[in-house]
Amino acid sequence: MALHVFLTGPPGVGKTTLIQKTSEVLKSSGISVDGFYTEEVRQGGRRIGFDVVTLSGPRGLLSRVGLEPLPGKRECRVGQYVVDLTSFEQLALPVLRNAGPNSGPGQRVCVIDEIGKMELFSQPFIQAVHQTLATPGTVVLGTIPLPKGKPLAFVEEIRHRNDVKVFNVTKENRNHLLPAIVTCVQSSRK
Numbered sequence: 001m002a003l004h005v006f007l008t009g010p011p012g013v014g015k016t017t018l019i020q021k022t023s024e025v026l027k028s029s030g031i032s033v034d035g036f037y038t039e040e041v042r043q044g045g046r047r048i049g050f051d052v053v054t055l056s057g058p059r060g061l062l063s064r065v066g067l068e069p070l071p072g073k074r075e076c077r078v079g080q081y082v083v084d085l086t087s088f089e090q091l092a093l094p095v096l097r098n099a100g101p102n103s104g105p106g107q108r109v110c111v112i113d114e115i116g117k118m119e120l121f122s123q124p125f126i127q128a129v130h131q132t133l134a135t136p137g138t139v140v141l142g143t144i145p146l147p148k149g150k151p152l153a154f155v156e157e158i159r160h161r162n163d164v165k166v167f168n169v170t171k172e173n174r175n176h177l178l179p180a181i182v183t184c185v186q187s188s189r190k
Contacts (some may be wrong), residue, residue: 002110003188004133004140006158009169015143018169018177019113022141023055025182026109035111035141036095038062049081050090050118055111061087063118076121076145083118096128108184112142115155126154133161139188141181 007015020132023033040047041064049064061067067082076083100170110132117182119125125169132136135139144155144166159166 003163004138004142004161004165005164005184005188006164007143007169007181008146008159008166009174010146013169013171014174016113018174018181019111019141019143021178022181022185023109023111026185027149029186031107031109031186033141034095034098035109035113036092037111052088054091054095056095058091060084060091076118078117081118083121085122088119089122092119092122093124093128094132096125096132107137107139108148109139109141110131112140114143114145115158116143116145117152120152120154129154129158130155133158133163139185141185 009015026033034055036052038050039053041049041051050062051059052062053059061084063081063083065080
């Protein structure tokens with residue numbers, strides 16, 4: 001039986017929407033859910049970047065078009081987007097650390113949307129994901145990109161773990177996957 005549940009699929013197919021809906025269903029059934037998701041930021045109908053949004057409310061910058069890196073910091077870029085590692089780590093790392101064994105009684109679900117190129121510039125994030133995946137009593141509900149071009153080693157490591165169930169989200173199945181994802185997460189908690 002899988003312990004962790006990941007969604008994969010092309011950009012814009014609805015992975016984050018499914019993560020949000022799954023989180024709502026789990027919370028409404030009394031399950032403790034925390035974590036973060038990434039959200040497109042648009043201006044004048046054009047995507048200008050991404051924000052990190054925690055399930056508890058706070059949000060911060062992940063990347064922007066034309067963002068200048070801080071002096072003395074290396075530029076982390078994915079296409080036209082420059083990643084703000086400091087902002088990302090300030091929001092994402094505490095959420096992952098709070099998903100640990102000392103976070104209270106019972107099983108927890110930790111949402112990690114997404115583990116992709118932008119997020120993988122952060123070594124502390126990679127370490128925190130490793131630790132969260134290994135934490136007894138924590139089920140990870142996350143998203144990973146489809147492999148294209150040169151695969152991301154850490155993403156492939158997650159994809160091929162014995163304790164991970166991967167759902168491939170497509171335009172054809174995205175409206176029907178919610179019950180299966182919720183059931184898989186709930187059964188992983190037992």
